[in-house]
Amino acid sequence: MSRNIKWRREFTGRGLVSLCGMAIVILTLAISVFLLVRGSETFVTFGHSLSEFLFGMTWKPADDMAGGGKVGAALFIAGSIITSMVALLIAVPFSVATAIFITKISPELGRKVIRPAVEIFAGIPSVVYGWVGLVVLVPWIQELFHLPQGQSILAASVVLSVMIYPTITSISADAIESVNPKFLEGAYGLGATRWQVIYSVLIPAAKRGILTAIILGLSRAFGEALAVAMVIGKMKAFPTSLLAPAHCLTAAIASDMGGAMDGGELNAALWSMALFLFIMSFLFIVAIRLIGRKGQANA
Amino acid sequence: MTTTSTGAVASEQNKNPLTQVDASIRHARFSDRLATGALYAISGSFVLLLIAMLSYIMYNGIEAYSGTIFSFTDEGIGNQFFNTIYLVVISLLVSVPLGIATGVYMSEYAAPGRTTDLLQMALETLSSLPSVVVGLFGYLAFVVYVGTQWNLFSGALAVSILSIPLITTTTYNALQALPKGYREGSLALAATPWETIVHVLLPACVQPIITGIMLAAGRGFGEAAALLYTAGMSTDINWNVWNLASPVCPLNPFRPGETLSLAVWASRTEGTTANAGDVAAAASAVLICLVLFFSIMSRWLGRAISRKIEGE
Numbered sequence: 001m002s003r004n005i006k007w008r009r010e011f012t013g014r015g016l017v018s019l020c021g022m023a024i025v026i027l028t029l030a031i032s033v034f035l036l037v038r039g040s041e042t043f044v045t046f047g048h049s050l051s052e053f054l055f056g057m058t059w060k061p062a063d064d065m066a067g068g069g070k071v072g073a074a075l076f077i078a079g080s081i082i083t084s085m086v087a088l089l090i091a092v093p094f095s096v097a098t099a100i101f102i103t104k105i106s107p108e109l110g111r112k113v114i115r116p117a118v119e120i121f122a123g124i125p126s127v128v129y130g131w132v133g134l135v136v137l138v139p140w141i142q143e144l145f146h147l148p149q150g151q152s153i154l155a156a157s158v159v160l161s162v163m164i165y166p167t168i169t170s171i172s173a174d175a176i177e178s179v180n181p182k183f184l185e186g187a188y189g190l191g192a193t194r195w196q197v198i199y200s201v202l203i204p205a206a207k208r209g210i211l212t213a214i215i216l217g218l219s220r221a222f223g224e225a226l227a228v229a230m231v232i233g234k235m236k237a238f239p240t241s242l243l244a245p246a247h248c249l250t251a252a253i254a255s256d257m258g259g260a261m262d263g264g265e266l267n268a269a270l271w272s273m274a275l276f277l278f279i280m281s282f283l284f285i286v287a288i289r290l291i292g293r294k295g296q297a298n299a
Numbered sequence: 300m301t302t303t304s305t306g307a308v309a310s311e312q313n314k315n316p317l318t319q320v321d322a323s324i325r326h327a328r329f330s331d332r333l334a335t336g337a338l339y340a341i342s343g344s345f346v347l348l349l350i351a352m353l354s355y356i357m358y359n360g361i362e363a364y365s366g367t368i369f370s371f372t373d374e375g376i377g378n379q380f381f382n383t384i385y386l387v388v389i390s391l392l393v394s395v396p397l398g399i400a401t402g403v404y405m406s407e408y409a410a411p412g413r414t415t416d417l418l419q420m421a422l423e424t425l426s427s428l429p430s431v432v433v434g435l436f437g438y439l440a441f442v443v444y445v446g447t448q449w450n451l452f453s454g455a456l457a458v459s460i461l462s463i464p465l466i467t468t469t470t471y472n473a474l475q476a477l478p479k480g481y482r483e484g485s486l487a488l489a490a491t492p493w494e495t496i497v498h499v500l501l502p503a504c505v506q507p508i509i510t511g512i513m514l515a516a517g518r519g520f521g522e523a524a525a526l527l528y529t530a531g532m533s534t535d536i537n538w539n540v541w542n543l544a545s546p547v548c549p550l551n552p553f554r555p556g557e558t559l560s561l562a563v564w565a566s567r568t569e570g571t572t573a574n575a576g577d578v579a580a581a582a583s584a585v586l587i588c589l590v591l592f593f594s595i596m597s598r599w600l601g602r603a604i605s606r607k608i609e610g611e
Binding site for chain 2: 006007009010013014016017018020021023024025027028029030031032034035038094097098100101102105106109110113114117118119120121123124125126127128130131132135136162165192193194195196198199219222223224225226230250253254257258262271274277278281282284285
C-alpha cells in the first residue's frame with residue numbers, strides 16, 4: 001500500500017470518529033436546549049411564576065394558546081419524590097444485604113446464582129413490572145387494607161423498589177469488592193467475627209460506592225414512567241397517605257402529552273415537568289461526581 | 300444474711316473480666332450467625348421472587364394462548380412482535396456504528412482532559428435521561444419538526460439515544476483495558492493509528508462490545524416510554540403489500556408501529572378490545588422470552604467469540 005493511501009485513510013478514519021464524538025455532544029446539547037426552550041414557555045409565554053409551578057396546589061392548565069389556567073405541579077412533584085423515597089427505603093437494605101452476600105458470604109453462590117438472577121431482574125422490561133404490579137400487587141393491597149382501589153403510592157413504591165434493586169445491588173457489590181482486602185485482614189486479625197468486619201469495616205469503607213449506587217437507583221426510580229403510571233392510580237390530588245392513589249411527573253407526561261395541543265398551556269406545563277425531570281437527573285450526576293471526587297481526594 | 304452474701308459473690312463473678320469477655324464473644328458469635336442467616340434469607344428470597352415472577356408471567360402467557368393470539372392480525376400480537384424486532388434492528392443500525400465510533404474517538408483520538416471530560420459528561424447526561432423525556436424530545440425533533448406522523452424510524456432513533464451511551468461506554472472501557480503493548484507493537488510495525496484501531500484494537504475488544512450491544516438490544520425490546528409518542532400506538536400493515544413506499548407495507552420504516560411493550564401498556568390502560576388482558580399476558584411472556592434469550596445469547600456469543608480469537 002502506498003504511503004499516501006495509508007495516511008489518507010488515517011485522516012478519513014480520524015475525521016469520521018471525531019465527527020461521531022462531536023455528534024454525541026451536539027445531541028446532548030440539543031436535548032438540553034429543546035427542554036430549556038419548551039420548558040420555559042410556561043414561565044415566559046404564559047407568565048406563571050416558578051413558585052406557582054413548584055409549590056402551587058391547583059393543576060388546571062388550559063389546553064389552548066390563550067392560557068390563563070393554573071399550573072401548580074406540586075402534587076406531581078410530591079408524588080414523584082414520595083414514591084421514589086419509599087422505594088429507596090424498601091430497596092436499599094435488601095440490595096446492600098444481597099451485595100454483601102454475593103461478595104463476602106458466598107461468592108460461589110453469588111457468581112453462579114444470584115448475579116445472573118440480578119441481571120435478569122435488570123433486564124425485565126418496565127411495562128412487564130407494571131403489568132405484574134397491576135394484576136398481582138394491586139389486588140393484594142386492596143384486599144389487605146380493605147381499600148376501594150389498590151392503586152396507590154405503596155403499590156408504586158413496591159414496584160419501583162423491585163426495579164431499582166438490581167441497579168443498587170450490582171453497583172454496591174462492585175464497591176464492596178474494591179475495598180482494600182488489607183482492611184478486612186486487619187480486622188480479622190484482631191479477632192473480629194465476619195459480621196463485625198462487615199458492619200464496622202467493610203460498609204464504612206465502601207460507603208461512597210454504596211451512596212453512588214443509591215443515587216443511581218433514586219435517579220432510575222425518579223425517571224421511571226410507565227410501570228409507575230400503571231399502578232399509582234393517576235389521581236390528581238396531593239398525596240396524603242401511602243395507601244392513597246396519587247400521581248407523578250412521569251406518569252402525567254406519558255398520559256397527558258398525547259392529548260395536549262402543541263403550543264398550548266397544558267403542553268407547555270408538561271414540558272416544564274420534563275425540564276424538571278431533566279434538571280433532577282443532571283443534579284444526580286453532579287452529586288455522583290462530587291462523591292467520586294471527594295473519594296479521590298481522601299484516597 | 301447468707302443469701303445476700305451468695306448474691307454478692309455471684310455479682311463479683313460477673314464482674315470478672317474474663318467472664319465478661321466470654322459473654323461479649325458469645326454475643327458477637329451469636330450476632331454473626333444471625334446476620335449470616337439473614338443475609339442468606341434475603342438473597343435467597345429475591346431469587347425465589349424472580350422465579351415466582353417469571354413463572355407467573357410464563358404461566359399467564361401460556362394460559363392466554365388461543366388460536367389467534369400469536370397471529371399477524373388485529374387480534375394477535377404477531378405484528379407487534381415483528382415491529383419490536385424491526386425497530387430494534389433499525390435502532391442498532393444507528394447506535395452501533397455511532398456508539399463504537401464515539402468510543403474509539405474518546406479512547407484513541409480525543410485529547411485526554413477537557414475533550415474527554417466533555418464527552419463523558421454528555422454520555423452520563425444521556426444515559427441518565429428518563430426515557431419519557433427522550434420520547435418527548437424524539438416526538439418534537441423527529442416527528443413534529445420533520446412534519447410527519449408517528450413512525451417506526453423516529454421510535455428507533457429515540458431508542459438509539461438511550462442505547463448509544465451504553466455502547467460507547469463499553470467500547471471505551473474495553474479499549475482502555477487493553478495492554479499498552481498492543482498499541483506500541485502495532486505502531487512500531489509502522490501501522491497508522493487508524494490501522495492499529497481497525498486491525499488490532501477493535502478485534503481484541505469484540506467480546507465486551509458484543510455484550511454491550513446485546514444489552515442495548517435487550518433494553519430496546521423492553522422500551523416503551525420513549526416510544527409512546529415516537530413509534531405510535533397503532534399498527535396497520537398488510538402482509539401482501541411489499542411496496543416499500545406503501546404505508547401498510549411491513550418493511551416501510553416510516554409507518555406507525557406499536558411494539559410489544561406498548562401493547563402491554565395500551566391493553567392495560569386503554570383496553571379497547573375484548574381480549575386486552577390476554578394480549579397483555581401473552582405480550583409480557585413473549586417479551587420475557589426475548590429478554591432471556593438475548594441475555595443467554597450474549598453470554599454464549601461472547602464466550603464463543605473469545606474462544607475463537609484466542610484459539611481455544
